[in-house]
Amino acid sequence: MSAPSVGRFGDPTRPAVVALGGGHGLSASLSALRLMTDRITAVVTVADDGGSSGRLREEMGVLPPGDLRMALSALCDDSEWGRTWRDLLQHRFATDGPLDRHSVGNLLIVALWEILGDTVEGLDLVGRLLGARGRVLPMASVPLCIEADVRTADGRREVVRGQTQVALTSHRIEQLRLHPADPPACPEAAAALLEADWVVLGPGSWYSSVLPHLLVPQLRAALVETAARIVVTLNLTPDHETEGMRAVDHLEVLRAHAPELSLHAVIADPASVDDVGELAELCAAMGCRLLVRQVRRGDQSAVHDPLRLAAALRDVVEDYLGDVGTPSGHRAAGT
Template sequence: MSAPRVVALGGGHGLAASLQSLRHLTEEITAVVTVADDGGSSGRLRNEFGILPPGDLRMALAALCEDTAWGHQWSAVLQHRLGGNGELAGHALGNLLIMSLWELLDSPVGGLDLVGKLLNTRGRVLPMCEVPLDIEATVVGADPAAPDEITVVQGQSLVAKTPGRVINVRIVPESPTASQPAVEAIKLADWVILGPGSWFTSVMPHLLVPDIQEAIVHTPARRILTLNVGLDDDETQGFSPAEHVEVLSAHAPDLTLDFVIADPAVVRSEEKALREVAQGVGAELIVSPVRKMRRPREHDTLRLAAAYRDVIIGG
């Protein structure tokens, strides 16, 4: 029986957790990563050189490194941040390596593939688009002094920490060209996984790129939505588990799902509402303990791997 081909979509720590979990099940993994980050080292490099923000791509590569001394060492190199107070202070070394390869090869995908060879990654990392994007959100109550006022917040880093309630999100430019290798990977996948991650700035941007959304909607692959284990971050403050699924569906009305995975601590007394909303998009709700015991706002990669195994191998 051949290993399942899995495409995981997202960005940041959520995608990294998903990738580390999937490595226990298959080596046929493709990470499709959002490219809207505008903060930290990635934002600085993006602004100065006009490149894709490399940070989320770097984290995905590190998550897929081979489980050997060589892989762990190079993963640590990628993640290492430079100290001091100079111009390079705070930059992740992997971001600089990726940027250098992009300049040498003049190919975002080619540069990432070369880093993957260096780490001997178990899978492939692709950008969602080959141009940097911006996140724009319509927010109610972004100014605490005017809780009913509707404003527009632009920029991933600002949307991620807005104190208001996000009504909807868009990407700028509105209809960017998707990475064709990413589109092809989704079309050829056996399983497509959305989440976990920052809901409006890591999970949903994939559904805002027309060609990526179309590929997700029409792929013959089965689709899993992984809910976060902490639902009270700034982006989704006050959103119930069911509303997380509803807002996703509102931005991609034609999207159907096969499974929604949620931790019992997240579901609690709202399991019935979440199950009904999941059924409304064609999905079976899977309630499984996937969070860390001592850090309950983070996914436990072994527990998440077990949940994925039960769905993917059993599904």
């Protein structure tokens, strides 16, 4: 991956950033990125098969809209107008009938897809309604199914199918697959990766929200080809699917699934790393810098603080611009 020049960034205060993920993890990333720039593209996992999204996907054969809705809500304009429409999109019905637990946003998005006949156009229209500081795109043009090979506690090998089941598994995940195996990427998402200055991968459910992006061939090729610098934001705590995994294990799994991927930096919260030295050594072996920063909320809850995460991401960007501006083109990376 060739290094972009300083001039490639144009206005360094408004870098073009693509954030990959899904669910609450992607929302956390977008809440931080919107404090840095308005040139944001969220590329969202489309494998959800549970809840309102799963029901709409099964009944209508559409992309699951829930994670797309959450990303749009995270980018809404910080005004009464934007917040009102965000709250409307996130509102869920509580009834004894068929609308129970459906969110208004999911129904609105699917209705626009049906009226317009174009997934991206429908999402862009909702984005305009929200005054969104960026764009939200699906990672693939068709609904996907996640399948994982897992190893049980007694050593048996089993297959777990569906994003919901993968996210809830308590067994050790060894390998991940998508069905269809060669899904068509959303063309606009692949183009955004090639045109980006920065790409942010994570936080989020590692196997069911983050890694699936690497299994879509056109997105994977764009991630390898892009001149953008790739930053990985590690999770604050393990979830069901990563129970027992350390910070270093997350990076090892990422490297195993995409060994050709070139990383620029890894951001980790100190309370989430049991051995900073080991993680720093792995980052050095992968050719990237480790930044250990407190990025969780001040109450120490397992939630990313938008201001702190934005500050860490801004440090990555500013340090890189300083590096390429030096006569040697780089300077030593610190922890």
